[in-house]
Amino acid sequence: MDVKNKIAVITGGASGIGAALARRFHAEGAKAVAVADLQVDLLEKVAAEVNGLAVPCNVAKESDIQHLVERVERELGPIDIFCSNAGIARLGDEDVSNDEWQLNWDIHVMAHVYAVRAVAPKMAERGHGYLIHTASAAGLLSHIQSATYSVSKHAAVAFAEWVSIKYRDKGVVVSVLAPQAVRTPMTDRPDGASVASVDGMIEPEQLADCVIETMAREEFLIIPHPVVHDYMIRKATNVDRWLEGMNRWRQKAGPAVR
Numbered sequence: 001m002d003v004k005n006k007i008a009v010i011t012g013g014a015s016g017i018g019a020a021l022a023r024r025f026h027a028e029g030a031k032a033v034a035v036a037d038l039q040v041d042l043l044e045k046v047a048a049e050v051n052g053l054a055v056p057c058n059v060a061k062e063s064d065i066q067h068l069v070e071r072v073e074r075e076l077g078p079i080d081i082f083c084s085n086a087g088i089a090r091l092g093d094e095d096v097s098n099d100e101w102q103l104n105w106d107i108h109v110m111a112h113v114y115a116v117r118a119v120a121p122k123m124a125e126r127g128h129g130y131l132i133h134t135a136s137a138a139g140l141l142s143h144i145q146s147a148t149y150s151v152s153k154h155a156a157v158a159f160a161e162w163v164s165i166k167y168r169d170k171g172v173v174v175s176v177l178a179p180q181a182v183r184t185p186m187t188d189r190p191d192g193a194s195v196a197s198v199d200g201m202i203e204p205e206q207l208a209d210c211v212i213e214t215m216a217r218e219e220f221l222i223i224p225h226p227v228v229h230d231y232m233i234r235k236a237t238n239v240d241r242w243l244e245g246m247n248r249w250r251q252k253a254g255p256a257v258r
Contacts, residue, residue: 001130001173001215004029007076009068009119011059011111012086014042016184017134017177020204021083024212026050032076036068037086059086059111060103069118078126084115085134085177091146101148108135108152109159116163124170130215133160134177137228140221141235144250164220173218180225182207199227 008025012018013035019042022033026049033050036057037043047054055071057064072079088107092100112133123129136143139153157176164174181201202224210224223229235242 001081001128001218002028003081003212003215005031006080007032007034007072007078008081008083009034009036009072009079010083010085011036011057011068011115012134013037013046014039015046017179017182017204017207018083018085019046020208021085021211022046022050022052024205024208025081026052028212030081034068034072034076059084059114060106062110062114062117065111065114065118069115078122079119080123080128081130081132082115082119083132083134084112085132086111087134087136089146090148093147096148104148104152105155108149109155112156112159116159120163120167120172123172124167127171129172131160131163131172131174132177132211132215132222133157133174135160137178137180137223137225137231139176140178140228141231142246144246144253161220173215175214175218175220175222177207177211177222178228179207179223180228182224199225 003025008030010018010021010033013022014037018035018037022035025033033052034055035043035046035052036055038056038058040056043054043056053072053075055068057068059065069079086107088104090100090104116131119129120131133156135156136153138150139157143150160174160176167174180199183201183203207224211222214222
């Protein structure tokens, strides 16, 4: 898909990956860009930069997603591209609270479900549309210091696969954005990037380049860190050896610090 003359919506658009995508879509000639987030002040600044629409939104609430879609359709027009990008980064094992588990599930999985419910059938009726679900390399591999992040991101990838299977013959393209560490407010904190940055930290603008290139090819996996492909092959070829290697990394890194 070519972004030019398209209407795009980006959740988690106030900073980091979402803001970089908004700027890049605008630079590519998008007809309109709507950004959604809970950080209203930052959100409005990004919207002003791209001459777009700022919509306060808590993606963990389906009613907020529905309101976002309704407002964009009313003020801008039919949505061509929906980037379900909002996320959180928390470290923790199986013993973190049930509330923490639920928060990760709501933001990393159900937010994608709500978005698909709201826009995919309409895209299918028009015969075209593009869904980008931000997951993580942790959703393809794992994050050795966070069970909640790894499990919910794996689920995000699985749901995107299912949506692609359902809608690909109807003209709706689905991609999963699966980076390792990206220099964003999420990673600029003690419980942020951690071992995810072992293969280097990329800038959000580099990630946006990869998104545009992959959208042009309409491929399912958007992987800004090429080494992730190698890790996926190692995992698929010999999962026990891969698990042993990950266990050694965990011993070296130590337990998550909260």
